[in-house]
Amino acid sequence: MLEWIEDRTGIAAAVRPLLLHRVPPDTGWWYVLGSATAVAFIIQVVTGVALATVYVPSADNAYQSLSFITHDAPFGALLRGVHYFGASAMILLVGLHALRVFLFGSFKYPREINWLTGVLLLGLTVTMGFTGQLLRWDQNAVWSVVVGAEQAGRAPFVGRLLAHLVLAGKTVGAATLTRFFALHVFVVPGLIFAVLGLHLFLVIRNGISEPPVAGQPVDPSTYRERYHRQLERRGRPFWPDVAWRDVAFGVLVVAAVVTLAAVFGPPAIGKPPDPTIVNANPRPDWYFLWYFAVLALLPHGSERYVMVFGPLAAGLALMALPFLFGRGERSPRRRPWAVAAVVLVVLGVGTLWIAGLQARWSPDFSAGPLPAEIVGASSGPVARGAKLFAAKACVDCHRIAGHGGRRGPDLSDVADRLTRDQMTIRIANGGTNMPAFAGILTKDELEDVVAFLRTRKGAESGDQVR
Amino acid sequence: MSTTPEPLETVETGRRRLLSLISIALGAAGATLLGVPFVGFMVAPLFERAPRKWRPVGAVDGFSVGATVEVVLRDASPLAWSGTTAETAAWLRRVGEQEFIAFSMNCTHLGCPVRWVPSADLFLCPCHGGVYYADGEVAAGPPPRGLVRYPVRVRGGRVEIQTSPIPIA
Secondary structure, three states: OHHHHHHHHOHHHHHHHHHHOEEOOOOOHHHHHHHHHHHHHHHHHHHHHHHHOOOOOOOOOHHHHHHHHHHOOOOHHHHHHHHHHHHHHHHHHHHHHHHHHHHOOOOOOOOHHHHHHHHHHHHHHHHHHHHHHHHOOOHHHHHHHHHHHHHHOOOOOOHHHHHHHHHOOOOOOHHHHHHHHHHHHHHHHHHHHHHHHHHHHHHHHHOOOOOOOOOOOEOOOOHHHHHHHHHHHHOEEHHHHHHHHHHHHHHHHHHHHHHHHHHHOOOOOOOOOOOOOOOOOOOOOHHHHHHHHHHHHOOOOOHHHHHHHHHHHHHHHHHHHHHHOOOEOOOHHHOHHHHHHHHHHHHHHHHHHHHHHHOOOOOOOOOOOOOHHHHOOOOHHHHHHHHHHHHOOHHHHOOEOOEOOOOOOOOOOHHHOOOHHHHHHHHHHOEOOEOOOOOOOOHHHHHHHHHHHHOOOOHHHOOOOO | OOOOOOOHHHHHHHHHHHHHHHHHHHHHHHHHHHHHHHHHHHHHHHHOOOOOOEEEEEEHHHOOOOOEEEEEEEOOOOOOOOHHHHEEEEEEEEOOOOOEEEEEOEOOOOOOEOEEEHHHOEEEOOOOOOEEEOOOOEEEOOOOOOOOEEOEEEEOOEEEEEOOOOOOO
16 A cells, blocks of 8 residues: 555655755754744644634724634633744744854855845744734734834835835724735745745755864865765764654644643733724834834934834845855854854843833833822922922833832932932923923922922931032 | 758757747736736735825814813724724814814824823823923924824814824834
């Protein structure tokens, strides 16, 4: 029976050489990240197909269908959770895989196009993340589309066109959701299948890069011959000598994703996608939080250039990499600048990510009036000033004794730093990140606020006032 | 022209080249046949002129002078399945007996919805800390320009706002 099938199809004859092709010795655990990314992609395809059987890509019903999946459908919450943590895993793993390939110099001759297809896959994966977040079609999703469109709108000449392309119209509406659904479910996954196919074909065609050895630089005139000689002498068949690690790690990824989904559940669905609900607090999913921080912390006036040319320059730099550094040493031991670049990027993104998590630049709308024990007075100018401090939204951005926002300086002991006149001038004139309150506060009100702030002293300074 | 007959390979090569050309041309024709409606369907909406309509948002007397309130207006021609996204909100400020200003909700930095804080006379943006004064001018933070104003008019005792696209920088 099997022989008959093989005789008529030749599948085994075609697959066997792929499975048994020789790969360099000692590849080890560093080489499982690519296949693990593919495993995460398979998780996404499987769970995505299941979700699509219930999800309604219509602006007036998507929210309800998602609520149904989350609260009523059997295994619905788990499935949504797996799709979410699978997406997180795919983004994390594709990033780690790219870092490994960069650090090991695997992008060098003859694997330049392996790298280019990898950069494309990285971009497509991030696109899946963004389009997927929007399909949640809650308040956060609606405003994320607007924020995305506004960024596209900063492009010179074609900005408006691009923005309307993102919105699928002039405003957020029914066409916005169906456009993103088609992208997320058909277009981008189709591209991923195609580019991944090419990526894997090239992995077989050019061979898995051998672990780098310091003092063995890549020389295009001798590299291939040396590589094949090494394979003949010490190469291992991919299956099962090497593949077992891919299988083991891939299963670990599946187990981790399902466990996380079971423990933490799917991401919460926010308020309904109603653009007229003003109290919104749009936030991107975790993998974009660092970029959210970039957008908040850029020097004023530079946004246009960074928003448009930043991603463009990053993409071009990644694409140019194998053509600028396509030969020479592969070992990170001999490429200190490459290691420094990785450390810099990881530290930079990590720091921005923490900043994005805290979002100190966002006003704290929930701060409310200061508690009486912090104010320390129930009548008179100090009490009136404290009341104004909350009413005029000072407390939304300034923290006093652990109460309030973090946009501006903590004012718990401001009286130790600023004199009465300095305070008055600062409040009346404002600054880059602070409104001028001269036109908002009356003279008496301003004096009350300053009187209140004059009581804000550090514990050690006592009653000493400059 | 020589008297000897042309070698078969030459004839074949010419014939093959012709067949290749015909096949490629036929393929291109087929792709165009499919491509025109495809591209047209995808791209045409981009160049449609958005219709603009005046939408009533309330009686003049319903707004007090000096106050800024949220009003809701229906988009010009929403699709039937738009649900709640068929509506847009705006901040409406009555500045005089017959004079109104309608501000777009969208922060000019990146489009997030700004919140009016009446006690402070300020618009605050929840995303990146942009702040605007009551007249829509930038007070603080990253916004590059003041809040965008929608066309607004008073007709027959009612305030009307003209539907507008989301302001793109």
